[in-house]
Amino acid sequence: MERIERNLSGPIAEVDIGKTQDTVTKWFHRIQAKIVNLFLLKGLLLVVVGFLLGRALILNELTPFALPFFASVFMMKKGKAGLAMAAVIAGSFTLSADVTVFTFLSIVFFLVIYKVLKRFKVDLIKALPTLVLIASAIAKVGVLYVTQGTITIHDGVMIGVGSGLAFILTLIFLQSVPLLTERRRRQSFKTEEVICLIILIASVLTGTMGWLVYEMSVSNVLSRYVVLLFAFVAGATIGSTVGVVTGLILSLANVTSLYQMSLLAFxxxxxxxxxxxKKGGVALGLIVGTLLIGLYGEGASQIIPTLYESVVAILLFLLTPRSLISKVAKNIPGTPEHHAEQQQYLRKVRDVTASRVSQFSTVFEALSNSFSEYGYPIDEEDKDREVDLFLSNVTEKTCQSCFKKEACWSKNFNKTYDYMKDIMHGCDTNSLQYNHKLTRDWDKHCVRSKKVIDAIEQELTYYQANQKLKKQVKESRKLVAEQLLGVSQVMSDFAKEIQREGENHHVLEEQILDALQAFGIQIGHVEIYSVEQGNVDIELSIPYCNGSGECEKLIAPMLSDILEETILVKSEECSAYPNGFCHVTLGSAKAYVLETGVAHAAKGGGLVSGDSYSTIELGVGKHAVAISDGMGNGERAHYESNETLELLKKILQSGIEEKVAIKSVNSILSLRTTDEIFSTLDLAVIDLQDASAKFLKIGSTPSYIKRGDTISKIQASNLPMGIIEDFEVEVVDEQLKAGDLLIMMSDGIFEGPKHVENYDMWMKRKIKEIQTKEPQEVADLIMEEVIRTRSGQIEDDMTVVVTKIKHNTPKWAAIPAYGYHKTKSKAI
Incomplete structure (x- = not known):
C-alpha cells in the first residue's frame, strides 16, 4: 500500500502539478489580454480617466480638466472622442448642473471654432491650446451671465485663471493622452512625458476628492500608492518629484490638504x-514620513487616520505584481530595467546588422564564384565547336562552288577536315611556310589549295581577334571575381566583429578606480571598451593636471601592472581651464616601433618629382611603407605615382588583403586611361607584434635589409602597374628583427651610379660601409653617394626610404598596484 502511495505521489503527481500550472498560466495570460483589450482598445481607460477629470475641482469652483482632456483625445484619437465627451460630462454631472452645462457648452464652442478654423487650413495642433482657452472663456462667461446676470471682477479673474490652466493642461495632455491609448510604443519615455504623465495621474486623483472608505480618503491612499510605486521604481529623484506634483495639485483641490504635499514629497x-x-524599505520611508509630517501638520489627534491611509497604500503596493512594476520601470529613463531593455534593443540591432552584413558577404561570395573561371568552364567541346565554326566559314567561301565538293567532304570528310585544321594551326603559329610536306599533300588533295589557304589566313585574323577578346573578358572576369571575394572576406570579418558580445567591464572599472584612488590619484571616471590582449582600449578623465604628465608617469604604469601588459597614453586632451577635466585614451603598446628616414630629389633639382612615397598606418597592428615611381618625370608622372599610393592606401585601410588590393589598383590604372602611363610599386607591410614583413614588388627595384654586417636583398619580378589587366603578384615573406634597417629605393637611386656595371654589388657595398644606424642619416648618405658618382647631377627622380625596426621600450616601468587583486581581473 505504501509503495502504491509513493508511486502515486511520484512522477504522475509532478506531471499533474505541471499541467495545472500551465493551465493557470494560460488562463492568467488570457485574462490579462482581455483586460488590456478592454481598457486600451475598447477605451474603458479613457472613460474612467475622463469621468474623474470631469469631476475634478480646484479652488472650490474651477474645473479646468474636462475640456483639455476632450480636446486632446479629439485630436489624437478621434474615434474615441465620443466616449471621452460622455465620460467628462458624466463626471461633471456629479458636481452640479452649472458645471455640467459649462462642460457641455465649452465642448460645443470648441467644436464650432475647430470647424471654422479647419476651413482656413490652420495648423490645428499648434493652435489647439488657444482654441481651448477661447472656448473655455466663452463658455464660462456665458454660464455666469445667464445665472448671475452680471460678471464681477472676481469672476473675471477666475475666468482668466481657469482658461489659463486649460491652456497649460492642453499642452500637458497632448503628451500624456497617447500613453493611455497606445498599446505598443517605444520602450522609453522622454523626461517631459514622465512629468506630463505624473501631472495627469495627479489630476485624475483630484477627481476622487471627497470619496471616503471607512473614514479614509481615497485620494490620499491612491496618491501615496503612486508615490511608493515611482519611488521604488525610479529612486529618490522621481519619487520626490511625484510627491511634490501630486501634493500640489491635491492641495489646490482642497486647501486643508496642503500638508499632503510635504508628506508626499518627503x-x-x-x-x-x-x-x-526592496519594498519594505520604501514602505518604511512612507511610514516615517507619515509620522513626522502627520504630527507636524494636524497634530496627534489626526495621526491615526493618516497612518491608516498610509498602511492601506502600503498594502496595495505590496500586492502590486512584479510584472507591472517591471513594465513601469522599463519605461522610466535611468532605471536598471530601462538600461537592460535598451541593451537588449541594441543587441537586437547589432545582430540584425551583423546578419545583413553576413548576407551581403554571402552575396558577394556568390557573385565572385559566378565571375570566376569555374562559373563558365571552357571544355574541349567548346574549342572544337569554335574550330568547326571557323572551318565552316572558310568552306562557305571556297568549297561551296567547287566541283570536287562532294569528293572532299562526303567521301573524305575526316582527311579534308584534318588537313584544314593543320593548315589553320600552321597559319596561327606562322609555321606553315616551313611545313613543306603539309603544303605538298594539300596541293595534291585540293584543286583550290592556294585559295583555301588565303581564305584561312583571312578568316584567322577575325578568329584571333575573337579569341583575344574572349581572353580579355576571361581575365576581367577573374579580376572582378578576386575583388568581389576580397570584399566578401572583409564583410565577413566585419560581421564577426559586430557579433562579438560587448563585455560589461563595470566591475573592472570600479576596481581600477579604487586602485588608482588608493594610490592617491584622483580620477573622474573610467570607461573600458576592450581588455583583449594586445588591443586594450581605456578612456578616463582626471582633474586639470597643468601638463604635468600624470597619465604617462603614473596611471599608464599602474595599468600596465594591473592588466599585465604595457599600456601607453594614445591621446591626451588637457582642459583649457583649471576647473575642467583632462580626457585621456590609453591602449596597448606594440611590441615593435618603426623609425623612418626619407631622402627625396626631383630630376635636375626640380620641385615636382615623379616618385611618391607613403607610410600607412593600417589600424590592425600593421604598418606599410610604399614607394611608387610614375613613368617619366614631371607633373604627370607625379600624379600617376601619387594616385597609385592614394588608391592603395584607401583599399588597404578598408581591410582588403594586400594582393587583392594591388590587383584592384592595377585594374583601375589599366582601365582608367589608354595612354601608356605606368607606375611601379614597392610595398612592405610590417606586423608590429612579431616584426614579420611581406614585400610586394611591382616593377620596382630590389630592397635591402641590413642586419649588422649582413646585407640581404629582397627582389621579385612583376611588370609595372597598368600595363596588363591580369598578373600574378609575387609575395616575399621575411622575418625582421630589432635593429634591422630596411632600405627601399626607386630606380633613380638603384640605377643612378655612373660607370657601374653591377648595381647590386655596388649598392650592397655602399650600404655595408655606412657606420651610422640612424635611418635619416642612412638615407642621406645613400642619396649623397649616388649624386656624387654623377658629379653632382641628378639625372632622374630619386627616392630612398630607410625604416628601422626597434623594440618598443616604454619610458616608464610598471608601478605595482597594491590595492588591486589580479585574480579578479583574470575572472573578468
Missing amino acids: SGLLGGLLKEG
Whole structure:
C-alpha cells in the first residue's frame, strides 16, 4: 500500500502539478489580454480617466480638466472622442448642473471654432491650446451671465485663471493622452512625458476628492500608492518629484490638504533613498514620513487616520505584481530595467546588422564564384565547336562552288577536315611556310589549295581577334571575381566583429578606480571598451593636471601592472581651464616601433618629382611603407605615382588583403586611361607584434635589409602597374628583427651610379660601409653617394626610404598596484 502511495505521489503527481500550472498560466495570460483589450482598445481607460477629470475641482469652483482632456483625445484619437465627451460630462454631472452645462457648452464652442478654423487650413495642433482657452472663456462667461446676470471682477479673474490652466493642461495632455491609448510604443519615455504623465495621474486623483472608505480618503491612499510605486521604481529623484506634483495639485483641490504635499514629497524622497531595502524599505520611508509630517501638520489627534491611509497604500503596493512594476520601470529613463531593455534593443540591432552584413558577404561570395573561371568552364567541346565554326566559314567561301565538293567532304570528310585544321594551326603559329610536306599533300588533295589557304589566313585574323577578346573578358572576369571575394572576406570579418558580445567591464572599472584612488590619484571616471590582449582600449578623465604628465608617469604604469601588459597614453586632451577635466585614451603598446628616414630629389633639382612615397598606418597592428615611381618625370608622372599610393592606401585601410588590393589598383590604372602611363610599386607591410614583413614588388627595384654586417636583398619580378589587366603578384615573406634597417629605393637611386656595371654589388657595398644606424642619416648618405658618382647631377627622380625596426621600450616601468587583486581581473 505504501509503495502504491509513493508511486502515486511520484512522477504522475509532478506531471499533474505541471499541467495545472500551465493551465493557470494560460488562463492568467488570457485574462490579462482581455483586460488590456478592454481598457486600451475598447477605451474603458479613457472613460474612467475622463469621468474623474470631469469631476475634478480646484479652488472650490474651477474645473479646468474636462475640456483639455476632450480636446486632446479629439485630436489624437478621434474615434474615441465620443466616449471621452460622455465620460467628462458624466463626471461633471456629479458636481452640479452649472458645471455640467459649462462642460457641455465649452465642448460645443470648441467644436464650432475647430470647424471654422479647419476651413482656413490652420495648423490645428499648434493652435489647439488657444482654441481651448477661447472656448473655455466663452463658455464660462456665458454660464455666469445667464445665472448671475452680471460678471464681477472676481469672476473675471477666475475666468482668466481657469482658461489659463486649460491652456497649460492642453499642452500637458497632448503628451500624456497617447500613453493611455497606445498599446505598443517605444520602450522609453522622454523626461517631459514622465512629468506630463505624473501631472495627469495627479489630476485624475483630484477627481476622487471627497470619496471616503471607512473614514479614509481615497485620494490620499491612491496618491501615496503612486508615490511608493515611482519611488521604488525610479529612486529618490522621481519619487520626490511625484510627491511634490501630486501634493500640489491635491492641495489646490482642497486647501486643508496642503500638508499632503510635504508628506508626499518627503515620503517619496525617503522611500527612494531606502529602495535598496526592496519594498519594505520604501514602505518604511512612507511610514516615517507619515509620522513626522502627520504630527507636524494636524497634530496627534489626526495621526491615526493618516497612518491608516498610509498602511492601506502600503498594502496595495505590496500586492502590486512584479510584472507591472517591471513594465513601469522599463519605461522610466535611468532605471536598471530601462538600461537592460535598451541593451537588449541594441543587441537586437547589432545582430540584425551583423546578419545583413553576413548576407551581403554571402552575396558577394556568390557573385565572385559566378565571375570566376569555374562559373563558365571552357571544355574541349567548346574549342572544337569554335574550330568547326571557323572551318565552316572558310568552306562557305571556297568549297561551296567547287566541283570536287562532294569528293572532299562526303567521301573524305575526316582527311579534308584534318588537313584544314593543320593548315589553320600552321597559319596561327606562322609555321606553315616551313611545313613543306603539309603544303605538298594539300596541293595534291585540293584543286583550290592556294585559295583555301588565303581564305584561312583571312578568316584567322577575325578568329584571333575573337579569341583575344574572349581572353580579355576571361581575365576581367577573374579580376572582378578576386575583388568581389576580397570584399566578401572583409564583410565577413566585419560581421564577426559586430557579433562579438560587448563585455560589461563595470566591475573592472570600479576596481581600477579604487586602485588608482588608493594610490592617491584622483580620477573622474573610467570607461573600458576592450581588455583583449594586445588591443586594450581605456578612456578616463582626471582633474586639470597643468601638463604635468600624470597619465604617462603614473596611471599608464599602474595599468600596465594591473592588466599585465604595457599600456601607453594614445591621446591626451588637457582642459583649457583649471576647473575642467583632462580626457585621456590609453591602449596597448606594440611590441615593435618603426623609425623612418626619407631622402627625396626631383630630376635636375626640380620641385615636382615623379616618385611618391607613403607610410600607412593600417589600424590592425600593421604598418606599410610604399614607394611608387610614375613613368617619366614631371607633373604627370607625379600624379600617376601619387594616385597609385592614394588608391592603395584607401583599399588597404578598408581591410582588403594586400594582393587583392594591388590587383584592384592595377585594374583601375589599366582601365582608367589608354595612354601608356605606368607606375611601379614597392610595398612592405610590417606586423608590429612579431616584426614579420611581406614585400610586394611591382616593377620596382630590389630592397635591402641590413642586419649588422649582413646585407640581404629582397627582389621579385612583376611588370609595372597598368600595363596588363591580369598578373600574378609575387609575395616575399621575411622575418625582421630589432635593429634591422630596411632600405627601399626607386630606380633613380638603384640605377643612378655612373660607370657601374653591377648595381647590386655596388649598392650592397655602399650600404655595408655606412657606420651610422640612424635611418635619416642612412638615407642621406645613400642619396649623397649616388649624386656624387654623377658629379653632382641628378639625372632622374630619386627616392630612398630607410625604416628601422626597434623594440618598443616604454619610458616608464610598471608601478605595482597594491590595492588591486589580479585574480579578479583574470575572472573578468
